[in-house]
Amino acid sequence: MLDALRSPSRRLGSLTALAAAVIGLLVLSGAASPSGPEDAPGTGRVLVLGFDGADWRTTERMMDAGELPNLSRLREMGSAGPLVSTDPAESAAGWAAINTGANPVKNGVPSFIHRKVYDGSFVGAGLAHIRQEDGASGLESGGSGGIVSGLFSVLGGVPSAAVAAAAFLIGLLVFRFVLRAGVGLAALLSAALGAGAYFAAEAPGAGAALDRVPGVVENEVKLDGFWIEAARGGAPSVALQAPMALGRPGVQGARTLFGLGVPDVRQSMNGDWFLYTTDTLAAGRPPRGKVAKGSGTGTTFRVDFETPDGGGDRAIETFVYGPLDYVALAEAQAEYDDIIALQNDRERFQKLGFQESQELNKRRKKLEKTLREMGEDPSGSGAGAKLHLHRTSAPLRIVEKAAGETYEVTLGGTVQTLSAGAWSDFFPVRFELSPTVEISAITRLRVVDTDPFELYVDTLQFDPKHPTPWQPTSEPASFSPQLVDLVGARFETLGWGCMTNQVKDKMVDPRYFLEDVEFTMAYRRKLMEKMLAEDDWRVLYSVFSATDRVQHMMYADHDEGHPLHDPERANSTVTFFGEETRLADAIPAIYRQMDAIVGDALAALRDGDTLMLCADHGFTSYRRGMNVNNWLVEEGYQVLRDDLSSTSQGGGLGAVDWSKTRAYALGLGMVYLNLEGREPEGIVAPSDADALMAEICERFLAARDEGQVVVTSAIVVKDVYQGGEEWGSLEYPCSDVMLGFAEYYRASWTSVDGSVALSKGDDGKVILGPTYEDNDNPWSGDHASNDRRLVSGIFFSSEKVAAEDGEFSVLDIAPTVLDRLGIAAPAHFDRAPLQIQ
Helix, strand or coil: CCCHHHHHHHHHHHHHHHHHHHHHHHHHHCCCCCCCCCCCCCCEEEEEEEEECEHHHHHHHHHHCCCHHHHCCCCCHHHEEEEECCCCHHHHHHHHHHHHCHHHHHCCCCCCCEEEEEEECCCEECCEEEEEEECCCCCCCCCCCCCCHHHHHHHHCCHHHHHHHHHHHHHHHHHHHHHHCCCCHHHHHHHHHHHHHHHHHHHHHHHHCCCEEEEEEEEECCCCCCCHHHHCCCEEEEEEEEECCCCCCCCCCCCEEECCCCCCCCCCCCCCCCEEEEECCCCCCCCCCCCCCCCCCCCEEEEEEEEECCCCCCCCEEEEEEEEEEHHHHHHHHHHHHHHHHHHCCCHCCCCCHHHHHHHHHHHHHHHHHHHCCCCCCCCCCCCCCCCCCCCEEEEEEEEEEHCCCEEEECCEEEEECCCCCCCCCCCEEEEECCCEEEEEEEEEEEEECCCCEECCCEECCCCCCCCCCCCEEEEECCCHHHHHHHHCCCCCCCCCHHHHHHHHCCHHHHHHHHHHHHHHHHHHHHHHHHCCCCCCCEEEEECCCHHHHHHHHHHHHHCCCCCCHHHHEEEEEEEECCEEEEHHHHHHHHHHHHHHHHHHHHHCCCCCEEEEECCCCCEECCEEEEEEHHHHHHHCCCCCCCCCHHHHHHHHCCCCCCCCCEEECCCCCCEEEEEECCCCCEECCCHHHHHHHHHHHHCCCCCCCCCCCCCCCCCCCEEHHHHHCCCCCCCCCCEEEECCCCCCEEEECCCCCCCCCEECCCCCCEEECEEECCCCCEEECCCCCCCCCCCCCEEEEEEECCCCCCCHHHHHHHHHHHHHHCCCCCCCCCCCEEEE
């Protein structure tokens, strides 16, 4: 070895190899963990495919018509039937139950929305499936980008002392044998290098003023998914787009790509999106723009083409607005806190002069305004505007070429040429928070129109190739970059995939939505295909959401009885998965794509393997909505304040007179009692609760929607579920009474946040609005709040199996997977595994 070091070229090569070996050993030592569990018995694998919203009735009808050959084959070789969902039958609760084998009370996810008591004083709607809290930035190892990220992305997880030792050893070799320094000097310089490496590894964010990040998102689920339990039992597992898994700790042998629950880089759950237009009627210049009504996720920016002074192609110079500037937010919050502390310190404050105290007050007010604009609220009043101020940004340049036939678009240092109607490839975009900390995002663009010019910028999603430490898209964080390498391309990471809100807000043509659906389903299929070819797993769980998204947005075209059905539009066509497809047939088309994916899985099965298909819920057309709080008012269970002067006062339970109200509703079909000791102004005695719930249930079942023309039956509620009956406690986290709506009905949009629909009478006074309304929203299909047996999802198994009570349930999947692997079931499972017949 010393002989080799005496030759400069050989010396450098040997030192490079030695350095690489040292770093490799350190990485292995940092990644090392206690020996894993013994391998699970047997060699058979379990493949679980999840199809969000895949409806049993639709699937069975299409199989019987010969349209789904692979599903028909699977039904013949094994078992198939309706899979009964949770109550309510929605994705958050349904997937959490499938994953954990436990009911919502145990797993912690009762719905997307639930009752929340704010500050102990008032009741409102809150998100039940996720939490957003200040979280550690995860920059203990040098940040997510910038100068130091390269080294520490390699040495991530290695102890700081080990990093220092490596630096010392490499330095000693270089200084002593390459640079020919004396032993003492080489040791001294190497020690300095090692010390510097140690402190760099220990420094949060390598100098970035960012220890905590506000609004880090995690799912509320309290229990591990079946693939985690499988890995814990010795069966290596992979989960792709696993819903309701974000934030759960990993275990050795499990790799998870998170699905439903992952936000965008702006911390929006449904994904913010943007339209840049030269339309002279458009309002809102950057950075404020104009936020779309409805979901509030879209912003339109008015921009202009300008010709350079020296001549040349016309160009638009603007910005794309990314995550909040967390460093600036932390600095503003710290300064605000210091000012408040000073003003509350009577002795110190009185020592200030009049001018100083006035300047301090002005500064405090300015900081309050800044913090509100950033979405923070120093006063605790709940204020906070959805603005694009104080956000990091990336320059966007659009150059008109060939008289408007093409456009050269530059974003994040990447240049692509787009023509009207064509989607771009992914643009990687980096948003800098400090010289050493940045967030990596990806987005796609589409030139929607040329006169006036309109450019659509899709959601800024976390880049799977460069994970963000505080909001990873996989567990371990290294899994998503490995998947990028496996498929050879980046992919979407937003938990709520596809452009549903864009269509819901009537800002995007449904044809663009279907193009996006095809893109999303194609890459998820490719991920599954690549993983099927691997040999390093015994459990593979792959979830597809396109079936759900298409049915939400396309039922108005598919269902001739829907209030929004337009025969001309329904018969118009779009190229969908390579075929000219009527909009009316988009729903059957997506089921055929599901069938094709099942064919891929069937082809990959080996002897001893088990294939199961599941869905979190089914679907129906959403034609009519019930304003549930209006019904409660009509029936005498809820009383409105007598001082209402505006119809806008009906929002968010704001119109309720709590001193006289016995029940209220929010979410999707959830009814709560105004219970003493639970609600801030509760009046219902606990001893009266059971009888009152039973009475409310009986009255809902008798409700009739007479006189309407879009539903053939006047029956509104098919079934009801009383919390005490279902789960044995009034503390059932979903609701005290859960409505199971009949075909074509749902809790109205007004009901979701607890609002009551108000109108103006002939005398101008505020009166109660209608209890039932047609659904005039493009979100035209649904399942949430429908009776769970009406909107059952699909269940298929390659084995002939039977359930303990003769009914397949979302709670059956987890115990059956572990049973097939020979792994003991955890105590929290609610049902026994399906038995082979």
